[in-house]
Amino acid sequence: MDSVLVNDRLFKLPETWRFDDYMNQSPWKKHQFNFLGSLEDKVVLDLGCGYNPTSVYFARAGAQAVIAGDISTKTLAYVQKMAGINNVEDKISVLLCAGETIPLATNSVDIVHGEGVLHHLKLKDAGKEIERVLKPGGKAVFKDPLGENPLLEFARDRLPYKWKHAAKGTDRPLTTKELKQLKAHQFHCSCSGFCLTGMLARAIWGRDLSWPQFIFDRLDRFLLKNFPALQRYCRYVVTCVTN
Numbered sequence: 001m002d003s004v005l006v007n008d009r010l011f012k013l014p015e016t017w018r019f020d021d022y023m024n025q026s027p028w029k030k031h032q033f034n035f036l037g038s039l040e041d042k043v044v045l046d047l048g049c050g051y052n053p054t055s056v057y058f059a060r061a062g063a064q065a066v067i068a069g070d071i072s073t074k075t076l077a078y079v080q081k082m083a084g085i086n087n088v089e090d091k092i093s094v095l096l097c098a099g100e101t102i103p104l105a106t107n108s109v110d111i112v113h114g115e116g117v118l119h120h121l122k123l124k125d126a127g128k129e130i131e132r133v134l135k136p137g138g139k140a141v142f143k144d145p146l147g148e149n150p151l152l153e154f155a156r157d158r159l160p161y162k163w164k165h166a167a168k169g170t171d172r173p174l175t176t177k178e179l180k181q182l183k184a185h186q187f188h189c190s191c192s193g194f195c196l197t198g199m200l201a202r203a204i205w206g207r208d209l210s211w212p213q214f215i216f217d218r219l220d221r222f223l224l225k226n227f228p229a230l231q232r233y234c235r236y237v238v239t240c241v242t243n
């Protein structure tokens with residue numbers, strides 16, 4: 001059963017919706033949420049939520065409370081509307097904040113999630129805040145663009161494509177050097193690359209699931225497992241943190 005579209009951004013999830021459907025959309029989502037484990041009864045900070053429905057997904061997946069944090073009042077208003085449409089407004093609160101200064105109590109959240117947020121932040125400061133707000137044993141997971149592949153960087157800089165945004169200020173792909181700033185903190189931090197050859201399938205056939213993407217994703221899994229040095233040339237990096 002499909003979601004009911006309210007407008008181009010707002011939609012109502014069907015009663016039959018399962019979190020696994022979202023998790024299985026891509027290899028990196030599966031990796032992220034296998035790492036986090038069950039969201040049941042967890043307090044989740046959706047940092048840099050943007051115009052993403054992830055806060056609603058987490059609430060529907062059984063989270064005790066979801067805090068949607070962003071620097072934009074417009075995106076926070078979107079989250080509130082999505083929460084109301086999907087009858088989870090009692091579980092979702094919004095928080096106007098930057099990743100470097102999170103106005104939450106120390107050891108107050110079980111999970112921090114960020115979709116394309118770390119590459120906007122000063123990682124040294126953001127790492128301190130993530131470490132502070134996470135409970136002991138808490139987990140954080142982030143997915144961001146990686147900027148180590150010269151061919152991919154050429155495409156990002158020179159070629160027009162859908163969903164492209166100009167890199168300005170701190171809005172730029174992460175580098176392995178920058179990621180070391182996170183690893184310098186007390187928490188355990190690991191990084192995994194995704195979408196090496198898979199980016200070709202997504203560039204040609206689009207974002208919809210298709211058999212070419214499945215084949216390229218399988219190829220990526222083989223290459224990255226057997227030649228881990230290739231991870232730095234991937235399109236995305238998933239950062240997993242355990243406090």
